[in-house]
Amino acid sequence: MNPKSNPFAHQSSGARLAESAAFGLFRGATYFILLCATMIFGVIVVKGSGTVFKASPPFVNWTFLTASPETLYVFEFEGKKMELGDKAFREFKAARGLDEIEAESYAHSAGGIWPCITGTFWLVIGSMGIALFIGVSSAIFLSEYSQQGRMVELIRLAILNLAGVPSIVFGLFGLGLFVHFMPVVAGFDDPSTPSFPIGFGHWLNFSGWGICLASGWFTLAFMALPVVIAASEESLKAVPRGFREGSLALGATKWQAIRTNVLPYALPGMLTSSILGIARVAGETAPILFTAAYVMRDSAPGGGLLDFLGQGVMALPYHIYVISSKIPQNEFTERVQYGTALVFLGLVTAIAMTSILLRIRMRNRYRW
Amino acid sequence: MPATYPDSAQLKGRDRKISEALLNKKRFRVLGLTPDDVIKYFFQGNAAVAILVLVLIMVFLLREGAGFFGQNLRNLRIYRLAGLEYVDFIKREVEAHTELTRAANALRMRQFDAYLKEGKTIEEANEALAQYDLFATAFGDTVNEVRSIASDMTEAAVAIKEKEQIYRDTLEQKAMLLRAGRSAEAEAVVASSVDFKSEVEALKAMQPAFLAANVEFASKIKAALALGGREPLQAPYMGPFNQLKKHAETYLNSFASVEAQMARWTNDQPIPWYESVTAFLFGREWLTASFWQDWYGVIPLFVGSLLVSAIALAIAVPLGVAGAIYVSEIASAAEKGIIKPYIEFISAIPSVVLGFFGVAVLGQCLRAVSQTPWLSWFPGFPMSERLNSLTAGCLLAFMAIPTIFSLAEDALNNVPRHFKEASYALGATRFQTIVRILMPASLSGIISAILLGFGRVIGETMVVLLCAGNRIAIPDFTQGIGAFFQPVHTMTGIIAQEMGEVVPGSIHYRALFMVGIVLFIIALGVNFLAQRIVKRYRISIG
Numbered sequence: 001m002n003p004k005s006n007p008f009a010h011q012s013s014g015a016r017l018a019e020s021a022a023f024g025l026f027r028g029a030t031y032f033i034l035l036c037a038t039m040i041f042g043v044i045v046v047k048g049s050g051t052v053f054k055a056s057p058p059f060v061n062w063t064f065l066t067a068s069p070e071t072l073y074v075f076e077f078e079g080k081k082m083e084l085g086d087k088a089f090r091e092f093k094a095a096r097g098l099d100e101i102e103a104e105s106y107a108h109s110a111g112g113i114w115p116c117i118t119g120t121f122w123l124v125i126g127s128m129g130i131a132l133f134i135g136v137s138s139a140i141f142l143s144e145y146s147q148q149g150r151m152v153e154l155i156r157l158a159i160l161n162l163a164g165v166p167s168i169v170f171g172l173f174g175l176g177l178f179v180h181f182m183p184v185v186a187g188f189d190d191p192s193t194p195s196f197p198i199g200f201g202h203w204l205n206f207s208g209w210g211i212c213l214a215s216g217w218f219t220l221a222f223m224a225l226p227v228v229i230a231a232s233e234e235s236l237k238a239v240p241r242g243f244r245e246g247s248l249a250l251g252a253t254k255w256q257a258i259r260t261n262v263l264p265y266a267l268p269g270m271l272t273s274s275i276l277g278i279a280r281v282a283g284e285t286a287p288i289l290f291t292a293a294y295v296m297r298d299s300a301p302g303g304g305l306l307d308f309l310g311q312g313v314m315a316l317p318y319h320i321y322v323i324s325s326k327i328p329q330n331e332f333t334e335r336v337q338y339g340t341a342l343v344f345l346g347l348v349t350a351i352a353m354t355s356i357l358l359r360i361r362m363r364n365r366y367r368w
Numbered sequence: 369m370p371a372t373y374p375d376s377a378q379l380k381g382r383d384r385k386i387s388e389a390l391l392n393k394k395r396f397r398v399l400g401l402t403p404d405d406v407i408k409y410f411f412q413g414n415a416a417v418a419i420l421v422l423v424l425i426m427v428f429l430l431r432e433g434a435g436f437f438g439q440n441l442r443n444l445r446i447y448r449l450a451g452l453e454y455v456d457f458i459k460r461e462v463e464a465h466t467e468l469t470r471a472a473n474a475l476r477m478r479q480f481d482a483y484l485k486e487g488k489t490i491e492e493a494n495e496a497l498a499q500y501d502l503f504a505t506a507f508g509d510t511v512n513e514v515r516s517i518a519s520d521m522t523e524a525a526v527a528i529k530e531k532e533q534i535y536r537d538t539l540e541q542k543a544m545l546l547r548a549g550r551s552a553e554a555e556a557v558v559a560s561s562v563d564f565k566s567e568v569e570a571l572k573a574m575q576p577a578f579l580a581a582n583v584e585f586a587s588k589i590k591a592a593l594a595l596g597g598r599e600p601l602q603a604p605y606m607g608p609f610n611q612l613k614k615h616a617e618t619y620l621n622s623f624a625s626v627e628a629q630m631a632r633w634t635n636d637q638p639i640p641w642y643e644s645v646t647a648f649l650f651g652r653e654w655l656t657a658s659f660w661q662d663w664y665g666v667i668p669l670f671v672g673s674l675l676v677s678a679i680a681l682a683i684a685v686p687l688g689v690a691g692a693i694y695v696s697e698i699a700s701a702a703e704k705g706i707i708k709p710y711i712e713f714i715s716a717i718p719s720v721v722l723g724f725f726g727v728a729v730l731g732q733c734l735r736a737v738s739q740t741p742w743l744s745w746f747p748g749f750p751m752s753e754r755l756n757s758l759t760a761g762c763l764l765a766f767m768a769i770p771t772i773f774s775l776a777e778d779a780l781n782n783v784p785r786h787f788k789e790a791s792y793a794l795g796a797t798r799f800q801t802i803v804r805i806l807m808p809a810s811l812s813g814i815i816s817a818i819l820l821g822f823g824r825v826i827g828e829t830m831v832v833l834l835c836a837g838n839r840i841a842i843p844d845f846t847q848g849i850g851a852f853f854q855p856v857h858t859m860t861g862i863i864a865q866e867m868g869e870v871v872p873g874s875i876h877y878r879a880l881f882m883v884g885i886v887l888f889i890i891a892l893g894v895n896f897l898a899q900r901i902v903k904r905y906r907i908s909i910g
Binding site for chain 1: 403404407408410411412414415416417418419421422424425428429431432547686687690691693694695698699707709710711712713714716717718719720721722723724725727728729766769773797798799800820823826827828829830833834860863864867868872880881884887888891892894895899
């Protein structure tokens with residue numbers, strides 16, 4: 001058949017030309033975004049792997065991952081250029097009986113980032129524990145118990161607005177409430193703060209918890225709350241109505257129905273979706289700036305539970321902020337900067353990846 | 369025998385028993401609540417935590433921030449009482465002169481570079497500029513007399529302010545001693561209040577000396593302007609030079625108003641209470657820890673935040689919306705499966721890592737691009753700073769893209785299928801359908817996506833703290849596009865940077881909380897607007 005006589009053949013017209021041009025633009029924009037992301041990942045991975053990995057077995061630079069940050073000294077000694085961390089530098093001087101060697105020093109540029117990793121770990125564990133507990137309970141109320149009403153509307157409005165509050169405002173809130181206001185039990189009456197006697201020679205002083213893990217936990221937990229609630233509600237809603245009705249029809253109470261026939265199916269979904277909240281919590285710097293993070297702290301927090309909660313920690317995001325703004329950019333500091341960024345990025349993306357992959361698997365597992 | 373039926377009262381009683389047996393099992397109760405009730409209230413309580421947190425945020429921001437206005441009012445009152453305001457008339461005059469001198473020197477630098485480019489040696493260039501130098505040096509020296517008077521008066525005013533501070537400190541010490549019950553010691557502490565009236569009289573006594581110096585100053589400037597000769601510079605630089613001369617003329621004419629202002633000024637004019645609020649909301653200066661006078665005006669920070677956000681949205685909106693259209697309407701299923709998670713994945717990149725990337729890589733790259741010679745026609749190029757609003761804006765755009773992308777994509781997907789089908793049936797192309805049908809139908813969703821993206825960007829801290837350059841000044845918008853390449857400071861950045869160094873309870877500490885309140889209000893406003901738009905303009909599906 002003559003193609004010209006086919007009335008349904010594609011005809012080239014102005015509209016079609018415009019269409020393909022516009023589609024080209026849309027495609028270009030989309031791939032440009034992906035390209036930018038790949039570039040950022042690429043630069044950090046390529047430059048950072050020089051610090052985190054090495055060419056010879058065991059291929060991973062364990063000192064970087066397991067040592068504490070130290071000041072780096074760069075100096076010339078007997079015609080050789082030397083770079084030593086703080087401890088090694090002092091030993092080097094002592095071994096040669098020298099008092100002073102002229103050296104350039106760069107803070108945080110030697111040693112490793114172990115305290116930051118543990119600090120981030122503790123922050124995430126605690127805050128996610130709190131956020132999951134409150135968030136899952138809230139979601140159960142909202143999806144199982146609540147009826148349309150003022151209260152529920154108010155709660156939903158609060159959650160929606162909480163999600164939009166800037167992270168630095170959460171930081172200020174944490175500073176005002178937990179660091180400077182929350183009560184502590186002490187054996188004396190603090191005259192500079194409101195305090196109430198509670199007997200046994202103890203007072204409740206409203207002097208605040210100070211910069212510590214507990215302050216950071218609650219600040220971060222409240223920030224993650226909207227994410228956790230949304231995720232949990234979604235997976236509760238995914239459980240079919242019939243499950244609840246069947247169990248209620250057999251005479252179960254409401255709570256029994258939820259406990260035996262809803263939660264077991266919803267819980268895995270809740271947890272995996274909430275992991276995304278973990279990624280957000282682990283990645284935030286602003287809320288812990290003045291509630292939990294120390295610039296430098298050699299030992300991991302320890303002691304009894306209360307001591308432990310009352311101590312500040314180093315954290316990866318804060319450490320990155322410190323080393324990228326407070327020390328100069330050069331070949332000696334670059335290694336630690338990119339290395340830390342890579343470890344942190346790797347950690348956060350791994351968490352996010354787990355969440356996304358698990359969610360996909362979960363979707364395929366339950367089909368009602 | 370008639371059958372005996374249970375009478376109605378009996379029947380009711382039995383029925384109730386049955387229904388009680390079926391429904392109301394005898395259950396364990398605490399305070400009249402069954403365990404089920406307790407569980408329900410437990411969950412409800414947890415859900416109410418969201419409300420509680422929101423309320424607590426407001427309460428504690430206000431608790432720490434509200435005291436600012438009182439402290440700032442005192443700050444402003446002392447500024448006037450101690451005569452700092454009076455001295456500032458002269459200081460401003462001196463500063464304006466310094467500005468002109470700087471412009472004259474910059475002009476010399478440009479001409480000098482041009483001479484060198486022509487092939488002249490340094491000596492030759494200096495020689496060619498001899499005439500101009502005569503003018504520039506004379507012009508620069510004219511201010512000396514006035515400046516020394518200004519610095520004398522500055523010292524005098526600062527001394528008055530310090531006396532006031534000492535008075536307050538002793539009062540506080542006294543109060544502390546009294547509180548501790550050491551009244552005898554408290555008696556011994558003598559606090560003498562400052563007599564501002566007579567102190568400031570001493571300051572005003574310097575006025576005649578200043579007036580005389582000012583007359584001298586004006587005549588010297590006229591003489592210096594005459595020294596320039598007819599053409600001290602080459603033709604292309606004569607335009608700016610004449611401009612400079614014109615500025616100097618206007619500057620001379622402003623002397624009369626300065627003197628009039630000084631004559632009119634008294635230190636007992638009251639400052640109304642609302643001044644402290646307007647000084648914060650509309651103040652154009654944020655100056656802290658200065659020996660002279662602290663200013664807490666939020667405008668430079670607010671403008672900085674807006675500028676950076678505007679740049680970010682200008683980049684993120686086209687990219688994000690185009691991406692959303694591509695993924696929801698054009699891409700194949702396989703492409704979709706990769707692109708969507710990838711873009712969502714971007715939102716997991718921590719902001720501090722992006723900030724670090726800006727410091728280490730992007731800032732350098734952008735400046736290198738701006739320095740390429742064939743781009744020099746572009747206004748504002750080459751950039752003078754590595755870290756500026758553009759660097760921060762680009763990275764913030766990258767953070768806003770996932771938000772805008774996923775919300776806009778949802779909005780597009782929510783358009784009913786038959787809208788599209790009807791359009792196709794009428795013979796429209798896919799592109800026509802997208803532009804004429806899908807976009808208008810999902811516009812409310814897309815706009816609210818953009819608003820939420822804006823909310824995310826303006827509240828972002830670490831990227832702007834690391835990459836925006838942190839110079840507290842309103843960008844010079846007279847430079848046109850060049851304003852986008854100037855370093856700025858932002859509301860979020862200033863809180864993060866300065867909160868660590870301030871004393872809790874001080875005016876600076878409270879001012880930072882006030883900035884936090886402004887941020888909080890903006891965030892709530894953006895959220896509210898986004899919800900309103902979605903609710904109000906949602907198309908009816910039917």
